[in-house]
Amino acid sequence: MPDGDMDFSDVGDRLAAEALIVDVDGFEGPLDLLLMLSRTQKVDLRKISVLALAEQYLSFVQRAKTLRIELAADYLVMAAWLAFLKSRLLLPPDPSDEGPSGEELAAHLAFQLERLAAMRDRAAQLMARDQKGRDFFVRGLPEDVTRVRRVRYTATLLDLMQGYARIRTKDEFRPYVMDRDNVFTLEQALERMRGLIGYAGEWTDLLSYLPEGWESDPQRRRSATASHFAASLELVKTGAIRIRQSDTFAPIQIRAVARA
């Protein structure tokens, strides 16, 4: 600490100190005040005498007290800490003490002050830059991007199938009308066979009784075969005809029962 004590013998310094006291509200905390005080040393912050700074600060706090100026708690906390720092810096290091040395603490304070000063300089530089809306300008008449909203419709295969299923299911509730085009009913077959049976003296293939137009189309043939078979069973039951089949899947034959 080369500078040693700082005294207020100089009238100007004393006046500056007084002014500081009056302006205490203008400071943003103890660090701000310390930075201001350090300026009076008029040296590079890296070479600052922290001891001298501590002295300045402590005497500032002392004066504030004598002038009965209320100091915020953090100013007093800083004063206590600086008093501690001062004692560390002045007394020879105690080997049994494990805490940081006075020099380390002083170096950190110097660092904090330097950092704060640097940030202030940069802040000033930043605000001195060309600013938008003051030095340079944006397009005054922006042509807003018009948003074209396009709707994209989607449907999944499932939607499609469900839709179709819905329609098809709905069909079932429609009054049911038998599509008779391809159906030959039992009644029709019975009617028809009753008329023809008289001519069946010999065993005749049942299928030869199928009406014209019902032999070739598979659906029609199936329907007519079934109804004619059922009708023939009916006729067997009434004793009008006899029926036989020689083997499985062999042709079914019928013959009229000779009337006694």
Add this chain to the structure above:
Amino acid sequence: MPETGPEAADDRPPRESLFEAPPEAEQERMVEAILFATVEPIGVADLNTRLPHGCDAAATVERLRKRYEGRGVSVVKVGDAWAMRTAPDLGFLMQKETVETRKLSRAAVETLAIIAYHQPVTRAEIEEIRGVSVSRGTVDQLLELEWIRFGRRKMTPGRPVTYVVTQEFLDHFGLESARDLPGLKELRAAGLLENRPPPGDALQGDDGEDDQDQTDMFEDEA
């Protein structure tokens, strides 16, 4: 670029004397900046009051207009005033498309399904199957989506137009052909058809025949 700040401008006072106009190029820069930043078109008189003494706004704006000819931005006259606008042929760049995805309406889905399963199919046939009339909007929407198109006319009285599904439709639904559409049997197996379909339903049989039947069904009816 702090070097080109207001200080830089102050560095050239000799050229900016009160009675000497800035060089033409400088006047052009100034008018360019003003036209860019101004909120509304600005008249020559207004330009002159904003420019340093001795500037000729009318001539400068003309030069600027020439300079921007064929560029993406042009200097245009709006009434008696001047403004800069983007070139009209680039208007399409000023649009931002937002695509909104929406589900197809139930009517559209059903109509589409009927066309897919029964194509080629007339509007009357669609209405018969759906049991309700088909709105023009629904068909138009499907045509617009390019999921259906007109098929050949039906050889029946009135020669009604038919609808068929498109390649676009197949692509969208991941089908190779309309025949890949699951039949009613499969729909039922998938639980989509809870109830037994009515007897004699054309789609009852196996798939290959179904398509055939479908076509036949309508041709018969016609």
Add this chain to the structure above:
Amino acid sequence: MPETGPEAADDRPPRESLFEAPPEAEQERMVEAILFATVEPIGVADLNTRLPHGCDAAATVERLRKRYEGRGVSVVKVGDAWAMRTAPDLGFLMQKETVETRKLSRAAVETLAIIAYHQPVTRAEIEEIRGVSVSRGTVDQLLELEWIRFGRRKMTPGRPVTYVVTQEFLDHFGLESARDLPGLKELRAAGLLENRPPPGDALQGDDGEDDQDQTDMFEDEA
């Protein structure tokens, strides 16, 4: 150059297939129009989505920047985005356009500088640097101006939220990136951007990590 207008482009249709990018001059017109029409800086990716298929926005915007050098309007880079702004030395012509901004308090200005140089930075770190607590109003004001925003949380106990500066900040102060902040290198070289805890502080271990974060942030933006 009027020769490079849209007509000129039309003169060479054989080269303009659907999947071929428009000629360079045409791309330049397009980027010019888009940047000109828009107030907010636009990223290269956004430009590419607005340009026709195959355009190279990054290269085009660089050419455009060159073209506008020395003009009354310039193409400026703002972070990863691009914008057109009037030349700063012509600000004196724009009294009409000047936006009266609320005067920032000293605390706000300092806080802004600390966030810019130390980002990502926590409130506690700002307070440590300034030596006083940061009032809510100060941060709110900066957030409202959209000059700062929340960054990712710090990986330290309590996972405190951090602040970083925004693209709007860069735009407002004419910075290409946060790395272009005046004197950033010098500050770092002098160790003044380190978050150095007081000697004997128990949290000393975090120091290294914090610095890492800070460096990363600036490197990311490169």
